[in-house]
Amino acid sequence: MVVDPYQKREAKRYKNPIPSREYISSCLRTSQDLISQKNLEKKFGINNQESKKALRRRLRAMERDGQVIYTSNRCYVAPESLKIVKGKVIGHRDGYGFLRTETLKEDLWLSSEQMKSCIHGDIILAHIVETHGKRRSSARFLKLLQPNNILIIGRYYIDDKIKFVIPDDTRFNFKIFIFSAIKDDISIGSIVSVKLKQHPIRNSRVQGFIVEILGKEMGTNLAIEIALRTHLIPSLWSKEVKKQVYEISRKINQYDFKNRTDLRHFPFFTIDDEDARDFDDAVFCKRKANPEEGWILWVAIADVSCYVQPNTPLDKAALERGTSVYFPSLVIPMLPEKISTDLCSLKPNVERLCLICEMSLSKQGELISYKHYEGIICSHGRFTYNEIFKIWNGDIFLRSKYKKFLKDIENLSCLQNIFNKDNISKKGIYFENIEPKFVLDSNLRIKSIYQNIRNDAHKFIESCMILANVASARFVEKYKYPVLFRNHDRPKKDNVVSLRLFLNELGFTLLGGDSPESVHYSNLLKNVSDRPEYEMIQTVLLRSMTQAVYSPDNRGHFGLSLSSYVHFTSPIRRYPDLILHRVIKYLLFKDKNTSKSNYNFYSAHLYSTGEIKKIGAHCSITERRADEANRDVIDWLKCDFMYKKIGCILNGVISNVTTFGFFVRLNQFFIDGLVHINSLNDDYYYFDSLGLKLIGKSTKNTYCLGDALKVKVISVNLNEKKIELSLYKSS
Known part of the structure; x- marks a missing residue:
């Protein structure tokens, strides 16, 4: 029997002492393998049941405190030893x-x-x-x-009276045997959602029960239903939320006008896409009295916080959703339609409560000063990006139609010309990505696809929103209270090294040493903007970036080259913006040093660091799951569309290269398909991770990012959402 150096101490504390925590940890660290409790009992010479129970309790306490790890095969190991x-x-x-x-x-x-x-x-x-x-x-x-507790979506089958479901997601590599269903006469081949009875145990059959029958024939609506369940996105409102929303008046209470700045005489405009579903921001600008001194820009944001108070059922539901989810044919809003498309939608000629960010800009468009306050506006017009762009470029019909607004629309154009020369984020990285837009038919399937071109009107509104976000960040940063910053960390060093090696292969250089700044990336893109490799370099550069997240720790926004950044401009569809509005209101009331009864204090709120941290992590997750759900539906729509194109010969460009082949983006449809490496039968090809290309071992043929090719659509797998292509060679 071995001796515990802390035996005397333990003997003073306990009538029947067992090995100390320090000694148990030491034994586990020096062990070459995992140790079961039974082997520990032998090692320590423990024979009686009372001591065995005491050892078990101590091991559990050590596991709770992170001093040992209890593994799935019922053994213990010291964290330091692995x-x-x-x-x-x-x-x-x-x-x-x-x-x-x-x-x-x-x-x-x-x-x-x-x-x-x-x-x-x-x-x-x-x-x-x-x-x-x-x-x-x-x-x-x-x-x-x-454990992954999501509902698993799959198709229902019966084989020799044995009922089972095969998951649509092939990453679940097992059948789920059904021991219970909501009804007995489920049609074979039906798409169902399944809840696992228990987490799969080694060598055991996976069992589950059917909780919902979604349908049998796939369509866009069913694809959305599947995405919502797969990603656990809430889509129904509780009775408590419905009751709270019902009690909200559609008329603005005169009490809500109290202490608000009246801006109804200012010609604010909303400018959005043709198919925009919520209008939560409006803009207005004018030159200062002395034009040489610059501009004043007002950004009015719908005052959602006035209707959604903290810790109410409506607020909790909005937090759970975190963000609105946009599908091609449907939106799952963060807030009920009464708020998102009515009370907080800045419709023309309707009075709306807003939180205003008023900014003083230099004649170069630089942010000089700012102030936030509660206001009331009346939008004078709802415009689309294309309409504003056409008016700026002399469209006779539109200029005649909106004659009374021309002066104010021209002011927007003058300010945009300044932004084009001297952007708010001069050193920021701007990507010109291809954004496909879908036209759906009456059955909600893709009828046609076109490229959404960003014009100067898009860029103008983007610049206005960035300015408002920057001004809001500077405002809240002064007070040192917990808020959610929008952080975009600099690329990891390994990614920078890989990017540089890739660029060197092409004969380009990324400046900035071991830790390049945003301006170095921006300058690189500017230098290659007229080169054929531009899109390829932009793609690789984008992949080297980290993902933006919400956090109370201000780490700056690398992509925009800003030391601090927050989201202020979309409280209808993003919960972090709503959080910020509440904090800004709290700080405004605090500055005024007035009693709560004199202001709309019920819509202000201050959060603890712990609360903000938890909310930030949750909102970062909900943002990603919304993107993934939308991608699932779009991928299904693309496959459904391409199913009719099997056998077609199309032109494309290699958009990604992997160990198993390369993806080709079809020029006509902006859709990617895979050319599998097994279909390249003229040689043995290996993957060059440095140059992102496949190279033939004998022929030295290469397939590289950006290469133009002619391909044939071979097959489309609707369940796996995969499009398979092959190289087309004319005979």
């Missing part, structure tokens, strides 16, 4: 998987054996098993931290 990581499981259709962490550059390999202990979407604890050579390191499952 390279332990936390990550999200990414399943693969062939049974193996990967572990994606926030700290490692590459995903870790999870073998098929390891995947028997977890499923796609689980958050697990694992230890890294280092490998040598070119193979990636692998992960060994230790513990399930957060």
Whole structure:
């Protein structure tokens, strides 16, 4: 029996002492493998049941305090003795998987054996098993931290009276055997949602019960329903929310006018896309009395906080959603339609409560000063980007139609000309991405696709919103109270190294040393803007960037080259903006040093750092899930559209290159399809990760990002949302 150096201390504390925490940790650290409690009992010479129970209690307490890890195979290990990581499981259709962490550059390999202990979407604890050579390191499952509890969507089948569902998402590499359903006569092939009975245990059959029958024939509406359930996006309002919304008057209470600045005489305009669904911002500008001194710009944002007070059922529902979700044929709003499309929609010729950001600009368009206040406006016109752009460019019909607004519209044009020369973020990185727009038919399927071209009217409104966000960031930053900043971190060093190697291959250089600034990226794009490699370089540069997130820790916005940035301009559709409005109101009332009864204080609120941190993390997640859900539906629509194009010969450009082939963006439709490496039968091709290209071993033929090709549509898999292409060679 070994001796615990802390035995005397333990003997003073306990009548029947057991090994100390320090000694248990020491033994686990020096062990070459995982140790079960039974082996620990042998090691410590523990034989009686009372001491065994005491040891079990101590081990559980140490597990709670993070001093030991209890693994899935009922063993213990010291955290220090392993390279332990936390990550999200990414399943693969062939049974193996990967572990994606926030700290490692590459995903870790999870073998098929390891995947028997977890499923796609689980958050697990694992230890890294280092490998040598070119193979990636692998992960060994230790513990399930957060099971993936989402509903799994799949098709229902019966084979020899055995009922089962095959998941649509092939990353769930298993059948779900059904032991319970909402009704017995479900049609074979129906699309259903399934809840797992329990988390899959090694070598056990996966069981679940059907909770909903979604339909049998796929269509756009069903694709949306599937996306909502797959990503756990709320789409229905509770009774409490409906009751609260019902009680909100459609008429503005005269009390709400109290202490608001009346701007109804100012010709504010809303400028949006033709298919815009909410109008939460309006703009107005004019030259200062002395034109040489610059401009005054007003950005009016719908005062959502006046209708959505903190900690009410409506507020909690808005927080749960986090953001509005936009599908091609439908929007799932963050707030009920009575608020989002009525009371807080800045419709023409209707009085609306707003939070105003009034900014003084130099004649170069630079932000000199600003002030925020509650106001009331009446929008004088609802314009589209294309209408404003055409008016600026002399469209006779539109200039005649809006003759009484021409002076104010021309003022917007003059200010945009200044923004074009001296943007608010002169050193920021601006990407000119191809944005496809879909025209849907009566069945909500794609009828045609065209490219959405950004004109100067788009850029003008974008600049106005950035200015308002910057002014709001500067305002709240002075007070040091917790707020949600919109952070965009600089690219990781490994990504910078990879980008530089790629650019060197093309003969270009990214300046800035080990830590380039935004201006270096911006200058690079400007220098190659007229080169054929421009789109390819922009694509690779964009992929090297990190994802923007919400956080109370102000880390600045790298992409815009700003030291601080917040979201102020869209409280109808983004919860962080609503949070900011409440904080700004609190600070305004605090500055005025007036009693709560004299102001609309019920719509102001201050948050603790802990609350803001939690809300920021949640809103970052809801933003990503909204993007993923929208992408799922768009991918289905694209596949449905391309299904009719099987056999067609089309021109395209390589948009991405991987180890298993390359994706080609079809010029006519802006849709990507895969040319699998197995279809390149003229040679053996290997992937050059440095140059992002496939190279033929014998022929030295290359397929590189940006190459123009002619391809044939071979097949379309609607379930997996995949389009397969092959190279077309004329005979």
